[in-house]
Amino acid sequence: MNTDEELMRRTAAGDLNAFNEIVLRHQQTAWRLASRFLDNPHDAQDIEQEAFVRIFEAAPRYRPTASFTTYLYRIVLRLCMDTARKKRPVACENIEDLACPLPDAARGLEERRRDRDVRAAIQRLPKRQRSAILLKEYCELSYVEIAQILSTSTKSVERLLARAREALQKDLKRFYK
Amino acid sequence: MNCKQFQRSMSAWIDGETDSRFSDAIESHLAVCPACRRAAEKLRTLRGLVRAPATVPLPERFAEAVMYEVRSRFQRQADSSDLWRWWQELALPARAGIAVAALLLMCVGAFMGTSLTPDYGSPKTAARTTTSDVAASMAQPLGEPGIETPAGAYLALTNINERNR
Numbered sequence: 545m546n547t548d549e550e551l552m553r554r555t556a557a558g559d560l561n562a563f564n565e566i567v568l569r570h571q572q573t574a575w576r577l578a579s580r581f582l583d584n585p586h587d588a589q590d591i592e593q594e595a596f597v598r599i600f601e602a603a604p605r606y607r608p609t610a611s612f613t614t615y616l617y618r619i620v621l622r623l624c625m626d627t628a629r630k631k632r633p634v635a636c637e638n639i640e641d642l643a644c645p646l647p648d649a650a651r652g653l654e655e656r657r658r659d660r661d662v663r664a665a666i667q668r669l670p671k672r673q674r675s676a677i678l679l680k681e682y683c684e685l686s687y688v689e690i691a692q693i694l695s696t697s698t699k700s701v702e703r704l705l706a707r708a709r710e711a712l713q714k715d716l717k718r719f720y721k
Numbered sequence: 722m723n724c725k726q727f728q729r730s731m732s733a734w735i736d737g738e739t740d741s742r743f744s745d746a747i748e749s750h751l752a753v754c755p756a757c758r759r760a761a762e763k764l765r766t767l768r769g770l771v772r773a774p775a776t777v778p779l780p781e782r783f784a785e786a787v788m789y790e791v792r793s794r795f796q797r798q799a800d801s802s803d804l805w806r807w808w809q810e811l812a813l814p815a816r817a818g819i820a821v822a823a824l825l826l827m828c829v830g831a832f833m834g835t836s837l838t839p840d841y842g843s844p845k846t847a848a849r850t851t852t853s854d855v856a857a858s859m860a861q862p863l864g865e866p867g868i869e870t871p872a873g874a875y876l877a878l879t880n881i882n883e884r885n886r
Contacts, residue, residue, distance in 0.1 A: 558795075560791065560795065567784045567787050571787075572779060579776060579777050580776070585780070589780055593786060593787050593790060600794070658770070662771060662773065666771070677771065681768065681772055686738070702733045705736070706729075712767055712770075713763065713767055719770055
C-alpha cells in the first residue's frame with residue numbers, strides 16, 4: 545500500500561488517481577473533525593472540500609515534516625476557525641434544528657437531548673480548547689500530535705484540555721448523579 | 722502526591738500522558754483518597770458523555786464532489802500554464818509585434834465602430850418622421866429607391882430626413 549507521502553509526491557506530479565486515493569483514505573477523519581467543530585453539516589462539507597482542494601493545490605510544495613493527518617487536521621481546523629469567526633454564534637436552542645438527522649433517529653428523546661446539550665457545551669468552548677478536546681476525544685491523537693497541529697507545546701495542550709474539561713464539567717453537571 | 726498535585730495532572734493521567742512513575746504515585750494516592758477517586762470517576766463520566774453523540778454521516782459521493790472540483794481547477798491551471806508557456810517561449814520582438822498588432826486591431830475596431838455606423842438622424846429629426854412619410858416612400862414608383870431591400874429602406878429613410886431638414 546502506498547504511503548500518504550508517496551501519494552502526495554505522485555499528486556504533485558499531476559497524478560489525479562493518487563489524490564483520489566488520499567481523499568478516499570482521509571475523508572472520514574477530516575469529516576469527523578469538521579462536523580464536530582462546526583456542528584453544522586453544510587458548513588462542514590464546504591470546509592472539508594476546500595481543505596482537500598487546498599491540499600491538492602499545495603501538493604508541489606508539500607514537505608513531509610509531520611504525518612499527513614497532522615497536516616490535514618491543521619488545514620481543516622484553520623478553515624473551521626475562520627468560518628466560526630465569520631459566523632455569529634449559534635443559540636443552543638437552534639443547534640438541534642441545524643444538525644442533520646442522525647442515523648439512529650429512533651433513539652430515545654432523553655438521549656437525544658443529552659447529545660444536543662453535549663454538542664452545545666462543546667460549541668461554547670473557546671476555539672483552541674474546542675480544537676484540543678475534539679482532537680483528543682474524536683481523533684484520539686496524542687498530546688505531541690495535538691501540539692503540532694495547534695503549533696504549541698505539549699504543556700500548553702495539557703492546560704487547554706484541563707480547562708476544557710473543567711468548563712464542560714460545569715456546563716454538564718446535571719448529567720452527574 | 723497530594724490532592725492538589727493530583728487535580729493538576731488528573732486530565733493528563735486520564736489521557737495516559739503521564740510517565741509510569743507518576744502514574745504509580747497517582748494510583749497510590751487514589752487508593753487512600755475517596756474525594757480524588759470521585760473526581761477521577763467524574764472525569765471518566767465526562768469522557769463518556771463527550772464521546773457519546775453520534776457523528777453525522779458523511780454526505781454520499783463526497784469524494785466524487787471533491788475530485789470534480791479538483792479536476793476542474795487542475796484543467797484551468799493546465800490551460801493557463803499552456804498559454805503562459807507559449808508566451809514565455811516567444812522571442813521579445815515577436816511578443817512586441819503581437820502586442821502592437823493587438824493594439825492596432827483594437828484601434829481599427831474602435832474606428833469602424835464609430836465611423837461606419839449609419840446616421841439615423843438626431844432624436845429630434847427622427848421624432849418628426851411620421852408613418853405617413855414611410856407609407857409615401859413605399860408608394861414610390863418602380864425605378865425609384867423603395868424599401869424592398871435593406872439598402873432601399875436606408876435610402877428611403879435618408880430621403881425622409883432630407884425633407885425634414
